[in-house]
Amino acid sequence: xxxxxxxxxxxxxxxxxxxxxxxxxxxxxxxxxxxxxxxxxxxxxxxxxxxxxxxxxxxxxxxxxxxxxxxxxxxxxxxxxxxxxxxxxxxxxxxxxxxxxxxxxxxxxxxxxxxxxxxxxxxxxxxxxxxxxxxxxxxxxxxxxxxxxxxxxxxxxxxxxxxxxxxxxxxxxxxxxxxxxxxxxxxxxxxxxxxxxxxxxxxxxxxxxxxxxxxxxxxxxxxxxxxxxxxxxxxxxxxxxxxxxxxxxxxxxxxxxxxxxxxxxxxxxxxxxxxxxxxxxxxxxxxxxxx
Numbered sequence: 644x645x646x647x648x649x650x651x652x653x654x655x656x657x658x659x660x661x662x663x664x665x666x667x668x669x670x671x672x673x674x675x676x677x678x679x680x681x682x683x684x685x686x687x688x689x690x691x692x693x694x695x696x697x698x699x700x701x702x703x704x705x706x707x708x709x710x711x712x713x714x715x716x717x718x719x720x721x722x723x724x725x726x727x728x729x730x731x732x733x734x735x736x737x738x739x740x741x742x743x744x745x746x747x748x749x750x751x752x753x754x755x756x757x758x759x760x761x762x763x764x765x766x767x768x769x770x771x772x773x774x775x776x777x778x779x780x781x782x783x784x785x786x787x788x789x790x791x792x793x794x795x796x797x798x799x800x801x802x803x804x805x806x807x808x809x810x811x812x813x814x815x816x817x818x819x820x821x822x823x824x825x826x827x828x829x830x831x832x833x834x835x836x837x838x839x840x841x842x843x844x845x846x847x848x849x850x851x852x853x854x855x856x857x858x859x860x861x862x863x864x865x866x867x868x869x870x871x872x873x874x875x876x877x878x879x880x881x882x883x884x885x886x887x888x889x890x891x892x893x894x895x896x897x898x899x900x901x902x903x904x905x906x907x908x909x910x911x912x913x914x915x916x917x918x919x920x921x922x923x924x925x926x927x928x929x930x931x932x933x934x
Contacts (some may be wrong), residue, residue: 652677655691655736657745659771659889660788663703667735668792673814673890674737675718677768680812680893681798682748685741690725693734707735718794744803750811750821751828753896757808757922759833760905762798762915763790763892765818765883766846772856773849783845790843791890794809798893801811805905808898813891816860819884819931821894823869826922826930834932835920837873837880846886850879858887873934889900897920901916 652872654674658666674920678685690711714721717735722737722852768785773779779787795812802810809829811821818840863885872881892915897905902918909916 644815644848648747650681650683650741650743652894653691653736656889657734659808660774660784661870663706664710664920665788668705668714669788669890670735671711671714671737672792672794674739675714676812676814676890678739678741679795680692680748680750680810681713681743682745682803682810682834683741683743685718685934686719687720687868688722689738690722691736691738692725692727693730693732694727695731695733699733707733711735711737714792714794718796721805721930723778729746748802748807748810750825753825753829753831753922754898755831755922755924757896757898757917759819759835759922760895760897760900760902760909760922761813761892761917761919762895762909763793763813763840764794764843764915765886765888765891766843767819767891768856768859768887769846769849769854769883770843771889773845778854779913780845783843788841795893797912798909801908801912801914802893802895802905803856803923804909805897805901807905809896811894813888813894815887815892817856817859817885817887818894819866819870820862823866823930825894825896826925830925832925832930832932834923834934836934837876837884839917839919841915841917842883847883850883855882856887859885862887869928870931870933871929876933890931892904910911921923
């Protein structure tokens with residue numbers, strides 16, 4: 644019997660920016676990210692919509708859907724339909740169906756000696772909170788929207804071409820939460836360096852000013868017992884590493900004999916390629932050490 648492996652994921656959420664078109668783009672890019680993290684090729688999408696049609700004009704919904712459609716077009720896939728309900732708060736996202744390019748890349752197969760490559764800067768959750776509080780500058784909003792609407796498509800294609808050991812996308816659980824999941828699944832530890840990580844302009848200042856999402860604080864509280872922080876890393880820096888992201892980058896675990904090729908190809912393609920640390924042997928259940 645012939646068998647075909649498919650990849651499928653679903654994601655949706657409430658608006659994190661004021662512009663409905665940008666919200667649609669962000670939600671669609673975020674929905675596609677899990678397929679890209681598995682080294683997959685998306686094939687088609689279904690829309691998921693909740694909208695207060697009695698309270699908001701349908702033109703807003705049209706703009707949300709237009710944003711999603713434009714990102715789907717960029718990804719090279721059709722939207723075949725979907726489902727909508729009436730709800731008091733707008734919500735939008737997609738079901739994505741895809742196929743693997745070869746063997747799917749898992750988040751539980753990192754190897755000792757691997758390097759960890761991150762493909763987007765952090766700080767999106769903090770900037771999103773600053774937007775909600777109406778204290779984010781236009782430049783901060785523009786930068787955040789650009790990052791959140793950038794597909795992980797190119798980075799995914801490059802990692803599939805090079806051949807990597809493990810990958811996950813950085814979303815709601817933040818860098819540390821998703822890295823912890825990778826380490827536990829792979830039964831390894833990770834050593835990462837704070838100073839090798841890029842953050843969106845303005846996010847560090849916002850964090851220092853106390854603009855930290857509730858989800859980010861919960862992330863840090865949940866994972867703290869599994870992580871050893873250097874004494875030089877205060878709580879603000881810890882929150883920056885645990886910051887809940889939307890449509891964040893890929894975190895790739897790649898063997899040392901391939902890391903230079905991966906970094907070079909990512910950079911030449913216009914992607915970020917932050918070499919933030921290494922995978923090591925697990926000792927004393929200290930899954931992550933941060934210096």
